[in-house]
Amino acid sequence: MTTTDETQTARPAGRPRSARAEKAIIEATLDLIGESSGIADLSIEAIAARAGVGKTTIYRRWSNKEDLLVDALAALKSPLPPPRGVSVREDLIAYLRVFQHDACDARSRCVMNIAMNEVERHPRLVERIRQAAIEPRRAALTALLRRGVATGELRADLDIPIAMATITGTMMWYIRSVEPSEHENIPEELAERIVDHLLAGLGPR
Amino acid sequence: MTTTDETQTARPAGRPRSARAEKAIIEATLDLIGESSGIADLSIEAIAARAGVGKTTIYRRWSNKEDLLVDALAALKSPLPPPRGVSVREDLIAYLRVFQHDACDARSRCVMNIAMNEVERHPRLVERIRQAAIEPRRAALTALLRRGVATGELRADLDIPIAMATITGTMMWYIRSVEPSEHENIPEELAERIVDHLLAGLGPR
DNA sequence: GTGTTTCGAAACTATGGCGTATCGAAAAAC
DNA sequence: GTTTTTCGATACGCCATAGTTTCGAAACAC
Numbered sequence: 091m092t093t094t095d096e097t098q099t100a101r102p103a104g105r106p107r108s109a110r111a112e113k114a115i116i117e118a119t120l121d122l123i124g125e126s127s128g129i130a131d132l133s134i135e136a137i138a139a140r141a142g143v144g145k146t147t148i149y150r151r152w153s154n155k156e157d158l159l160v161d162a163l164a165a166l167k168s169p170l171p172p173p174r175g176v177s178v179r180e181d182l183i184a185y186l187r188v189f190q191h192d193a194c195d196a197r198s199r200c201v202m203n204i205a206m207n208e209v210e211r212h213p214r215l216v217e218r219i220r221q222a223a224i225e226p227r228r229a230a231l232t233a234l235l236r237r238g239v240a241t242g243e244l245r246a247d248l249d250i251p252i253a254m255a256t257i258t259g260t261m262m263w264y265i266r267s268v269e270p271s272e273h274e275n276i277p278e279e280l281a282e283r284i285v286d287h288l289l290a291g292l293g294p295r
Numbered sequence: 296m297t298t299t300d301e302t303q304t305a306r307p308a309g310r311p312r313s314a315r316a317e318k319a320i321i322e323a324t325l326d327l328i329g330e331s332s333g334i335a336d337l338s339i340e341a342i343a344a345r346a347g348v349g350k351t352t353i354y355r356r357w358s359n360k361e362d363l364l365v366d367a368l369a370a371l372k373s374p375l376p377p378p379r380g381v382s383v384r385e386d387l388i389a390y391l392r393v394f395q396h397d398a399c400d401a402r403s404r405c406v407m408n409i410a411m412n413e414v415e416r417h418p419r420l421v422e423r424i425r426q427a428a429i430e431p432r433r434a435a436l437t438a439l440l441r442r443g444v445a446t447g448e449l450r451a452d453l454d455i456p457i458a459m460a461t462i463t464g465t466m467m468w469y470i471r472s473v474e475p476s477e478h479e480n481i482p483e484e485l486a487e488r489i490v491d492h493l494l495a496g497l498g499p500r
Numbered sequence: 501g502t503g504t505t506t507c508g509a510a511a512c513t514a515t516g517g518c519g520t521a522t523c524g525a526a527a528a529a530c
Numbered sequence: 531g532t533t534t535t536t537c538g539a540t541a542c543g544c545c546a547t548a549g550t551t552t553c554g555a556a557a558c559a560c
Contacts, residue, residue, distance in 0.1 A: 104535025130335055131333065142538090146539085147536080154518095207332045245496075289497050291495045291496025309558065310558050310559095340548080351509085
């Protein structure tokens with residue numbers, strides 16, 4: 091695809107840039123973000139080493155660390171909010187299944203960490219992450235809850251912000267309270283059980 | 296060195312160490328942890344500058360950064376889990392009020408950040424934090440939920456781990472979704488509303 | 501007073517990442 | 531073939547920070 095595009099516009103004479111190297115750089119960046127605690131931790135040199143690439147190859151494409159991070163995180167495209175099914179309950183379960191998968195993945199988790207902890211230090215970066223990764227899911231969940239209220243599947247006086255925190259926060263906190271090494275042991279039907287608990291409530295029947 | 300005599304007599308000759316400096320160092324450390332994104336971010340020099348203290352004064356007391364962090368976080372005594380009241384609902388609200396207050400405080404928040412993000416890099420430190428700050432609350436909440444099941448205030452088939460994630464995670468996610476500058480505008484009765492939503496459930500009456 | 505120790509400040513060395521420059525080799529267009 | 535550009539590797543100067551040492555002043559025991 092790259093060769094085609096280059097041929098269409100203007101063919102820069104000389105050796106074309108390696109798409110493999112670019113991919114390796116993005117992958118290495120995402121890996122290292124997942125392993126590091128913050129943005130300050132990761133170094134261009136470590137990324138180059140992990141990607142098996144010279145620093146020159148990185149600096150030829152991105153002028154600084156933040157630009158690279160923006161592109162790397164943009165490559166972490168969210169696996170698409172789930173399509174709507176027949177019932178709000180099933181859609182909530184599908185939503186939480188995707189969220190659960192992401193919360194268990196170090197790469198996706200780091201997006202949350204950056205968005206929550208680096209607001210003051212990297213406002214532009216955080217804003218881009220919010221727009222690209224968080225806002226679509228937030229909008230999808232809001233629409234889903236509104237639909238449930240309209241159809242009567244959810245209580246009429248539902249507090250939407252609280253309900254959103256309830257659904258997302260429960261899954262997040264559950265995952266966080268489990269050691270990463272134990273993530274394999276998380277029950278398959280976790281999303282279903284959470285949704286049913288939330289819908290029915292904690293009080294007696 | 297000749298610490299033997301000093302230890303025996305417990306009377307070190309010479310100028311005694313300033314307790315004020317020690318306090319200032321701990322305070323500065325806690326402040327800066329709250330402002331930084333990770334442990335790698337904060338520097339001893341910044342701590343010394345913030346505390347109005349020479350670096351010598353720090354290195355004379357702690358041999359490295361982690362030792363200082365352990366002592367600093369140990370000084371962050373948790374404000375005591377709430378005493379038990381008459382109903383499980385009221386105890387849950389009281390529990391969430393304390394949690395809400397902590398979640399809005401930069402210092403307390405950093406404890407969570409470290410505990411969740413630095414497990415691989417500082418296992419000793421994280422383990423100490425877990426034992427000192429997280430485990431007591433976890434135990435208190437577990438006992439509270441068990442009591443609710445026993446008294447019939449909570450459903451008999453309650454899934455305790457999920458319920459704990461529900462209560463704590465909802466508050467946490469709600470706070471996180473609000474800009475720190477807007478924390479003042481969070482409704483006073485937030486804890487009450489969350490508990491009532493969770494007890495009654497999201498489904499229709 | 502003397503002696504001992506800590507005080508804050510500053511100078512110092514060492515480390516490590518950043519961003520740039522240079523190198524020979526390789527990959528394409530012509 | 532020649533030309534042009536990118537490739538990975540390496541070296542360089544620069545700067546921030548860590549951690550140590552030195553210094554004169556200050557605080558206590560005696």
